[in-house]
Amino acid sequence: MMEGLKNMLVMIELELRRLRHDRTEIYFRAVQPILWILIYGPVMSSVRAIPTGGVPYTDFITPGVMIQTTTFVSIFYGLMMVWERESGILKKLLVTPASRYSMVIGRSMASGVRALFQALIILPIALIIGVRFIPNPAYFSLAFTIIFFASGGFAAISILVASFMKTRERFMGIGQAIIMPLFFASNALYPVQMMPPILREFSTFNPLSYVVDAVRGLLITGDLSNLLMDLVAIAIFDAVSFILASISFKRIIE
Amino acid sequence: MDFAVQVKNLVKVYDGKVKALDGVELDVEPGEVFALLGPNGAGKTTLIRILTTQLKPTAGEAYIFGLNVVRNGGKVRRLISYVPQEMSVWTDISGYENLLVYAKIFDVPSHERGKIIDEVLENMGLTHVKNDLVRTYSGGMIRRLEIACAMLTKPKIMFLDEPTIGLDPAARKVVWERLGVFKEEYGVTIFFTTHYMDEADLYADDIAIINQGKIVARGTSEDLKHSLGGEVISFTLEKAAIKPELFQELRKLVFVKDVLVENGSLNVFVDDAESTLSILMNFLKSEGLSVGKVSINKPTLDDVFLKHVGTRLEEKGRISDVTQMRYMIRRG
Ligand SMILES: Nc1ncnc2c1ncn2[C@@H]1O[C@H](COP(=O)(O)OP(=O)(O)O)[C@@H](O)[C@H]1O
Ligand SMILES: [Mg+2]
Numbered sequence: 001m002m003e004g005l006k007n008m009l010v011m012i013e014l015e016l017r018r019l020r021h022d023r024t025e026i027y028f029r030a031v032q033p034i035l036w037i038l039i040y041g042p043v044m045s046s047v048r049a050i051p052t053g054g055v056p057y058t059d060f061i062t063p064g065v066m067i068q069t070t071t072f073v074s075i076f077y078g079l080m081m082v083w084e085r086e087s088g089i090l091k092k093l094l095v096t097p098a099s100r101y102s103m104v105i106g107r108s109m110a111s112g113v114r115a116l117f118q119a120l121i122i123l124p125i126a127l128i129i130g131v132r133f134i135p136n137p138a139y140f141s142l143a144f145t146i147i148f149f150a151s152g153g154f155a156a157i158s159i160l161v162a163s164f165m166k167t168r169e170r171f172m173g174i175g176q177a178i179i180m181p182l183f184f185a186s187n188a189l190y191p192v193q194m195m196p197p198i199l200r201e202f203s204t205f206n207p208l209s210y211v212v213d214a215v216r217g218l219l220i221t222g223d224l225s226n227l228l229m230d231l232v233a234i235a236i237f238d239a240v241s242f243i244l245a246s247i248s249f250k251r252i253i254e
Numbered sequence: 255m256d257f258a259v260q261v262k263n264l265v266k267v268y269d270g271k272v273k274a275l276d277g278v279e280l281d282v283e284p285g286e287v288f289a290l291l292g293p294n295g296a297g298k299t300t301l302i303r304i305l306t307t308q309l310k311p312t313a314g315e316a317y318i319f320g321l322n323v324v325r326n327g328g329k330v331r332r333l334i335s336y337v338p339q340e341m342s343v344w345t346d347i348s349g350y351e352n353l354l355v356y357a358k359i360f361d362v363p364s365h366e367r368g369k370i371i372d373e374v375l376e377n378m379g380l381t382h383v384k385n386d387l388v389r390t391y392s393g394g395m396i397r398r399l400e401i402a403c404a405m406l407t408k409p410k411i412m413f414l415d416e417p418t419i420g421l422d423p424a425a426r427k428v429v430w431e432r433l434g435v436f437k438e439e440y441g442v443t444i445f446f447t448t449h450y451m452d453e454a455d456l457y458a459d460d461i462a463i464i465n466q467g468k469i470v471a472r473g474t475s476e477d478l479k480h481s482l483g484g485e486v487i488s489f490t491l492e493k494a495a496i497k498p499e500l501f502q503e504l505r506k507l508v509f510v511k512d513v514l515v516e517n518g519s520l521n522v523f524v525d526d527a528e529s530t531l532s533i534l535m536n537f538l539k540s541e542g543l544s545v546g547k548v549s550i551n552k553p554t555l556d557d558v559f560l561k562h563v564g565t566r567l568e569e570k571g572r573i574s575d576v577t578q579m580r581y582m583i584r585r586g
Binding site: 006007010013014017018021022086087088089091092093094095096097098253254 | 303306307308309328331332334335336337338339340341342343344346347348351355356358359360361387403
């Protein structure tokens with residue numbers, strides 16, 4: 001347990017050191033979400049087609065857009081795993097005394113840190129264009145903690161996928177095929193009630209919906225009625241992805 | 255006293271198809287520099303990966319200082335360090351940071367960390383670039399950083415998979431000098447694979463030649479060369495003149511230890527060239543062959559290799575290794 005925690009911190013430190021040397025990727029990845037809230041948000045809100053429960057449409061989608069980007073970061077973290085597998089990095093890591101599960105959880109949470117920066121960078125822009133956040137530091141901290149842990153879970157899923165994919169090209173394809181459906185079949189851009197029934201069903205199993213719901217409640221609407229259920233759902237999602245990824249991790253170097 | 259490495263009848267079959275190891279038997283004494291020499295695809299990497307607990311053998315057993323690599327994997331990993339054949343450092347952080355991450359994973363106490371890292375950097379001659387991004391390092395510097403990383407924990411045995419692949423001769427020499435000093439100081443056992451003949455010859459106390467998953471020869475460089483005889487006499491003949499029957503006849507001569515042919519040159523291994531040269535010349539003349547040129551040499555490890563593997567190690571392979579290594583580095 002202590003060993004796992006220590007290795008997790010080491011992997012997070014590695015990620016922070018990387019970020020210190022080179023942040024261009026974070027800036028580039030911020031372009032897309034900024035376009036969503038800068039252009040898509042205002043345009044759609046002028047149509048007034050989507051019931052948002054009284055908040056401006058741009059405000060409504062800001063958490064969803066933020067979480068879509070962080071999910072992107074996490075899912076493509078597996079790409080780095082594939083590269084590390086092609087090189088000797090993973091082989092060497094697995095020959096250290098560090099346990100497999102501590103490597104998987106450590107790397108996943110390291111991706112969570114990267115995702116956190118990715119989410120934070122969108123905040124000032126959202127503020128400038130007038131998105132109104134609930135000014136409560138406790139809500140803020142909880143929202144970003146949720147983003148951190150949820151991103152870790154998605155990164156574990158991507159490690160799981162990486163352990164089955166032999167090439168980076170294939171991984172890229174799979175990554176896209178996972179993220180877009182997750183995003184569109186979630187409550188990120190519209191309330192679940194607006195979806196056709198089948199998608200609504202799917203949305204109950206979509207971890208992204210719970211994350212968006214919790215973060216939207218904490219940052220924008222202040223509606224925390226589902227918070228507990230969201231937290232439980234995210235915890236289950238994390239546990240399942242960590243376990244599956246740990247089991248398949250050995251395969252990654254074989 | 256346990257062997258540093260003990261391998262018994264080891265077999266590895268990939269995906270039920272490719273037989274990479276086919277009954278390997280091997281003992282390595284503690285404290286020696288051991289070279290596993292073989293052509294590409296011989297099974298060197300597979301053997302190292304089993305010994306370092308990454309892969310499970312299909313059959314047979316392997317022990318590191320008496321510990322079974324399958325059953326006691328965790329304990330084995332505390333004794334060993336490993337440099338994979340491929341590049342294995344993060345290129346987007348500095349050399350120092352790479353070592354720092356591993357020092358932490360290996361639980362090097364925090365008050366010693368800085369000192370030990372500086373020490374291994376010094377050992378491998380990297381002090382002046384320690385804060386530069388690894389991306390800016392040359393191939394030789396990257397390899398030295400990887401070896402520095404393997405030195406961090408003062409392991410009982412280091413596994414180096416082609417430690418000098420793709421390096422120019424000067425860079426290779428530096429790597430081996432540094433390794434030599436480290437070994438003297440800490441008495442670590444070094445187990446390395448290579449397909450550079452001269453490297454095994456110069457730096458290994460003990461050599462095993464592996465081909466198609468089997469150990470085909472074993473001994474010190476001297477032993478191996480001696481097994482061919484004390485000297486080799488090379489006759490340049492017309493290619494067409496070298497017939498199998500000629501082999502048979504030559505082998506019948508009591509003082510002939512072995513006969514090998516390559517590129518129109520007939521190499522006869524004998525203990526003493528001076529006393530046998532005239533007999534051989536007469537023999538060839540009586541067979542109606544005209545001898546172009548004669549030279550007398552000591553057998554080389556290359557000759558040993560040729561005998562056991564059937565070909566010399568090709569220059570071609572080396573060049574593609576270099577490009578491959580460069581490619582890896584650029585991508586990182
Ligand atoms: N992961 C793998 N899956 C399937 N076959 C493999 C794998 N690794 C190596 N091989 C095969 O096993 C044989 C031995 O390879 P290897 O141990 O890498 O040899 P060497 O290191 O001596 O070049 C080769 O035929 C190679 O193609
Ligand atoms: Mg190899």
